[in-house]
Amino acid sequence: MGHRLRGAAAITGLGITPMGRIYGKSSTDFAVDAVRLALADSGLAKSDIDGLLINAGITGFQGDGLGLGLQNALGLSDLRLLNHMNAAGSTAAQMVHYATMAIDAGMATHVVCVFADAPLREGGSAAAAYGNAGRRSGPQGIQGLSAGAGHFGANTAYALAARRHMALYGTTQDQLGAVAVAERAWATKNPMAKMQDPLTLEDYHASRWIVEPLHLLDCCLVSNGAVAVIVSPADRAAGMPQPPVYVWGMGQGHPGDTRRAGDSPETETGARFAAKTAFGMAGVGPEDVDVCELYDCYTYTVLVTLEDYGFCKKGEGGAFVEDGKLGPGGSLPTNTGGGQLSSYYMWGMTPLSEAIIQGRSQGGDRQVEENDVILSTGNGGALNYHAALVLSPHAS
């Protein structure tokens, strides 16, 4: 017998707002737009919604205000499930986890999961939007040594992680670049993607350093916008307008970091054991996965995540991606909308939204041929938080 939750719920609604340098809206405004779009997509009325899970982006930490008040901005009455969640970039997948569990437990029927962010300001750079986030007061104590040494933001943390992998396993700059090139090739087929120009490895190498070993083109975009998804019971999903995308497997992995010898959070992520849980529930293994939608805040994140899901051995991620197998026509289509690197940056909603599109076979020019088993992942912190979804267009 399979796992009780395998196929118990399905994603029945998807709402994606216009993305990018769109100004004059708060993240709450974007969230309302996304929920309206998701409701229209699902055919559900607002009154059908009895669960709301909310994930604020970086602006949630900057006083922008997306939070529990979204219930009232949406005019949702008598919710049976409500939370404002934060496990960084793993939250989107986690919202689907908790929605699925709540539906299975009879605590909710149709659950809206929404992410919104609006860090870009007119005339401001992406670095201004993210680089100094949350750093209002001066650094203090041992923890403050990091900022005191000029360590600013996630770019630095992921550069440190990538360098560790390169030193341990011989991973090369070309191999990181192969991820950027493959994803851009997908983006050119996605009308929603911000970056539409084809990219060569030479272009990649020519892009400026942000934090060495990360070039500009190793780093994700920053976007204003929102994405909402609706999770429903599988038996309801079958009669709804959109092709259901069933939740086959769910798993999380949060390895912790004691910041001492013996830990290696930079190169061995929580995906190692999120994979066991999610694949175990779904009854599949990496060999069964047709398409990957992996959290790709940086090229390196994709490479290490592939290793930790067992697509290749630890340390061989560089060689694995180097032949272009992630791109269009490759043997493991990955980040088929262009990912966070080339399409839009909605934290864990970037991979999840594209997984839904591929699961519905609505990918247009970029639709993969085989979509029976889709792996969609979220990652947050400096590779500290991880969540996985195994999705399928098939109920069982």
Place this chain on the structure above:
Amino acid sequence: MNDEAPTKPVSAADELTEPFFAAGAEGRLLLARCSSCAELRLPIAPNCPSCLGGGYEWEEASGRGTVYTFAVMHQRYHPAWEPDLPYNIAVIELDEGPRLPANLIGVDNADITVGLPVEVVWEREGDAPVPRFQPVRAV
């Protein structure tokens, strides 16, 4: 207009780490040994994350370690750091086990390698002691 040059944000001692920075001002690197389980750590909270016990005693570390990983900053994030671009930032794994972030001095960015043996050098930014590391000189 403010004509004063921007200053680097430097970590200041808080209640828990006052002894750490006071020793730093004297050129010594301290670690804390948990009174309950004897694990060496750099405390960020009163309780030990290993055994959850309270209490620790400071003791002097060797000040030696190796480069666990490093990166070179090119992007301008803070005006006070702009003249230093491109500057390095490393994570040092001390011989005693704990890791801490620090800049490396006395070495070109191009010559930094993971595993490079280093030793602490306490410098000052304004009045604040800042731990930095330099390659261990061949004996």
